[in-house]
Amino acid sequence: MSIHLHLQIVGVLQILLALAHLTFPARFDWKAECSNLSLLNRQMFYVHAFFLCFTLVLFGLLNLVCTNELLAPGRLAHFVLIGIAAFWFVRWLFQFFVYDPRLWRGHRWNTIIHIVFALLWSYFAGVYAWAAWRGGAL
Numbered sequence: 001m002s003i004h005l006h007l008q009i010v011g012v013l014q015i016l017l018a019l020a021h022l023t024f025p026a027r028f029d030w031k032a033e034c035s036n037l038s039l040l041n042r043q044m045f046y047v048h049a050f051f052l053c054f055t056l057v058l059f060g061l062l063n064l065v066c067t068n069e070l071l072a073p074g075r076l077a078h079f080v081l082i083g084i085a086a087f088w089f090v091r092w093l094f095q096f097f098v099y100d101p102r103l104w105r106g107h108r109w110n111t112i113i114h115i116v117f118a119l120l121w122s123y124f125a126g127v128y129a130w131a132a133w134r135g136g137a138l
Helices: 003-027 040-064 068-072 074-095 108-134
Strands: none
Touching: 003 040, 003 068, 003 108, 040 068, 068 074, 068 108, 074 108
């Protein structure tokens, strides 16, 4: 498969990931979980969650609408690709070094989800890095 297609697949997956976040408040009972937070912290939590989803949609649309431009030679495209690769690489690091392993070890479903998302972050970071390297940025 070509890097062009991989960027588009990543774009679709990022939009789907943003849409999946719409289920999180109910799935993780955010209303009860956040009830002990101050109003400021509770609102910051929701605002940051919204902007994460918004960023995922923008990343996805960028991949789908501007695939050729991302792959064209130029400093801006290379910088964007390297930046988003770094974003997903740091997210991969957080998967292993910030989330406490007690959240998934010994829990079959949580372990599966942990592995799936570690692979997803690897794929995202790898595709962006590949696209940047292909363009001579790395």
